[in-house]
Amino acid sequence: xxxxxxxxxxxxxxxxxxxxxxxxxxxxxxxxxxxxxxxxxxxxxxxxxxxxxxxxxxxxxxxxxxxxxxxxxxxxxxxxxxxxxxxxxxxxxxxxxxxxxxxxxxxxxxxxxxxxxxxxxxxxxxxxxxxxxxxxxxxxxxxxxxxxxxxxxxxxxxxxx
Numbered sequence: 001x002x003x004x005x006x007x008x009x010x011x012x013x014x015x016x017x018x019x020x021x022x023x024x025x026x027x028x029x030x031x032x033x034x035x036x037x038x039x040x041x042x043x044x045x046x047x048x049x050x051x052x053x054x055x056x057x058x059x060x061x062x063x064x065x066x067x068x069x070x071x072x073x074x075x076x077x078x079x080x081x082x083x084x085x086x087x088x089x090x091x092x093x094x095x096x097x098x099x100x101x102x103x104x105x106x107x108x109x110x111x112x113x114x115x116x117x118x119x120x121x122x123x124x125x126x127x128x129x130x131x132x133x134x135x136x137x138x139x140x141x142x143x144x145x146x147x148x149x150x151x152x153x154x155x156x157x158x159x160x161x
Contacts, residue, residue: 085110
């Protein structure tokens with residue numbers, strides 16, 4: 001809180017390096033980290049460049065976005081065609097915060113009377129696609145995982161291509 005008080009007492013609220021609060025007055029004096037104002041501009045530039053390089057390595061590419069959309073469309077068509085439920089992506093994919101090898105989270109809107117049958121229906125659909133050698137995607141490793149969460153169904157599948 002002392003840092004805020006020192007800042008408020010400065011003209012125009014600007015702290016210059018010569019007016020930095022002394023470490024003994026700062027509430028973060030036990031920390032070995034420097035005060036942000038005391039870090040030189042060259043260090044900030046290097047930090048920003050490094051951050052940019054990391055983001056460029058992990059951010060979604062146009063190819064990965066297109067591929068994920070194709071997978072989502074494929075699963076939506078399968079579920080809609082056989083079960084009649086609408087399927088929507090949620091989580092990191094629509095937010096574009098997924099990592100290069102991240103999963104795709106999908107949710108299905110269903111009526112309460114078909115809830116119990118949904119898991120077995122979806123599993124059967126995916127297992128049928130697993131045997132379909134001429135399918136749009138190669139479906140592998142279909143697993144039903146019973147989750148102990150209210151209204152949650154987790155099916156793990158591996159789509160190749």
